[in-house]
Amino acid sequence: MLDTMTITKAVGGVCGALLIFLLGNWVGTSLYSMGGGHGGEQVASYVIDTGGDGGAAEEEAPMDFATLMASADAAKGEKVFGKCRACHKIDGSNATGPHLDGVVGRAIDAVDGFGYSGALLQVGDTWTPENLFHFLENPKGAAPGTIMSFAGLKKPADRVNLIAYLDSLGG
Helix, strand or coil, rough: CCHHHHHHHHHHHHHHHHHHHHHHHHHHHCCCEEECCCCECCCCCCCCCCCCCCCCCCCCCCCCHHHHHHHHCCCHHHHHHHCCCCCCCCCCCCCCCCCCCCCCEECCCCCCCCCCCHHHHHCCCCCCHHHHHHHHHEEEEEECCCCCCCCCCCCCHHHHHHHHHHHCCCC
């Protein structure tokens, strides 16, 4: 059956396998390590230059709304409207979202035949240029619970250009 020599060989085989595993782990860790310093400090193996100053976001000086609207360009806004075209029409008919012709100055939740969620009433009573400006930046933030899935327009120039274009459509 089992004599001492067989047991010694089995224990020696397990210890040898453990030693090979530990040595392999040590070699792999030293070859592929990303840590460079003491105390668990992580050092990046490469840097992707994005033109920034090391991660700090460059903030634009905030401009007042009247100045932005004075520089708005409806022609550029028509191009920005391409992002809205998937859900909104400007011919008086509803699609996934309500039609947007005549939206500037129109009462919020006022398009007949469109089922609103009711969340837009948090924005105000009327789609003033200021209300549209803030809503278009982050629709879900301005009206939590809205069913509009659009992420928003982050650039203020895009928002005022779009508002100028929608305003030029009239009602």
